[in-house]
Amino acid sequence: MSAVGNPLVSRGRRARRRKLTGQIMEVLATAAALLAAAALAIVIITVAKRAAPALNVDFFTQNAAPFGGAGGGIENAIVGTLIITGIATAIALPAGVLLAIFNTEFAPRRLADLISLTLNVLAGVPTIVIGVFIFALVVVGRGQSAFAGSLGLSIVMLPLVARASEEVLRLVPSHLREGGMALGATRARTVITVILPTAIGGIVTATIVAVARAAGETAPLLFTTSIFVGTAVNTDPSQAMASIPMVIFSYSESPDPHAQQQAWAAALVLVAVVLVGSIAGRLLSLRTRRQIEQVR
């Protein structure tokens, strides 16, 4: 059939140009998406390749070799990172969730907007600034400690936890709140017994993502828990503690090729933590959204 008489087929220069523009935009957008994926792939592949020679069981189960000697692992740094992020989570999680609850359930509209804005700004503060801030506030006069590092990380985590929790809490339909209150529950009681259990999946997700992010932060630790960390496992948070990001930072500057390999291996561990955390968070949040859909 000839297209000439078909009213559904567009003709003319304008139509051709429209079509061309559409195709160019599509190609550009696809290229941008591929670029992002490629950047991630290149980072992971490079890190993995350079890390390979240093990766073995000893790397995870032995402490750092004294005085930069050969052998040894980063057990002390792994334990350090676990403790530092653990304490940071213990601070940021309750604070962030309470903030989100206040914002969604209790705060008047204007105050809630103001708090959201504050959180957005806080999330955008460069981590090095947070590091310096904690340094001036806690470290000067008292010396470095894992606790000071945790405090810095908790400031990084707080807006992440609070904003993501707020998002999930807003997803919980208001008819559940009404249901609770119609039975004579107070607002607070309804939040604890109905709203939080419904949103808990999303809050866990937010926490996982925030932990993954905090575990990789370096700047807040640089000023707070980086020197005299020793080479053995330390579990006292009042002392400076080794951590994975600091291992990467200091080993990568070492002239010793073995130390450099260890820096790469530590980097791979960190990338793996962030990747696993993000993917787990993603899967969990899909599940939560489906669950909440069911209630809506």
Added chain:
Amino acid sequence: MSTVSEPDRAERTEAAQPEDTTDAVLQQSQSKLGELAAQHTPVPEEQREPVLRLDGVTVSYSGAPAVCDVTMDVFRYQVTAFIGPSGCGKTTLLRSLNRMNDLITGATVDGRITYHGHDLYGSAVDPVEVRRRIGMVFQRPNPFPKSIFDNVAFGLRLHGMKDNLDERVETALSKAALWDEVKDRLNKSALALSGGQQQRLCIARALAIEPEIVLMDEPASALDPIATQRIEDLVGELKRDYTIVIVTHNMQQAARVADMTAFFSVDVKDGGHRNGVLVEYAPTADLFIRPADSRTEAYVTGRFG
């Protein structure tokens, strides 16, 4: 059939054929409403015992009245229906009867609502206590994402009615005509139930804490006809033990379940502000068969607007 509309009909027969056909259908439907409504034996006026008294009640949102100057009594062990077109404030008024409007910022109640003579909005009154005595069932079933048992036990635990918890849950579910369907899966999620079952669960949840009055906001509007009928049957049974106020869009539903019916309409003021008003409040049979107000008659015969 209404005596008012008889001569009216005769006139129209001569005037316009098509209109007459519509009218005939409308009158038929009205007579059906009348038949349904006539099934209720109205309680004689002197035997009615008011539980809630509304005196000049106006509910406003941010200063704009949504429903104005309502004066009426809600009687014990009776089903009272609020009917009327959308926007007439019937749900707003219902929500003011157990202070659910407190949750909406800017909502205010003027006038007086008394419960057994006590001002519902008195300064010392605890809204939690109000809602325990005056329960509510919503338009859309809203079970909590918990087990069937925990949904019913929610209010019981809240109010410390924890003795014989199992027994109380069973009683509430039985009263809501749901026990037989769920007794083997009390620990399953309430969200797995059908819409109609969920709504009966919400009724059971409300009944568990032994309220005196149950407010129902279009409880069947989200349900299919069979589930709707079950809810209506249930309302008929519940009025032996509870006082029920039900908002409905469906006139037939009002005619079937209600002893007393209040008809609300929308008043358009100068300047275009619309607010609801109570037009007529009467025993259901009277309201549907012998409406005293022409607006009521227009509405129940389907000639509204």
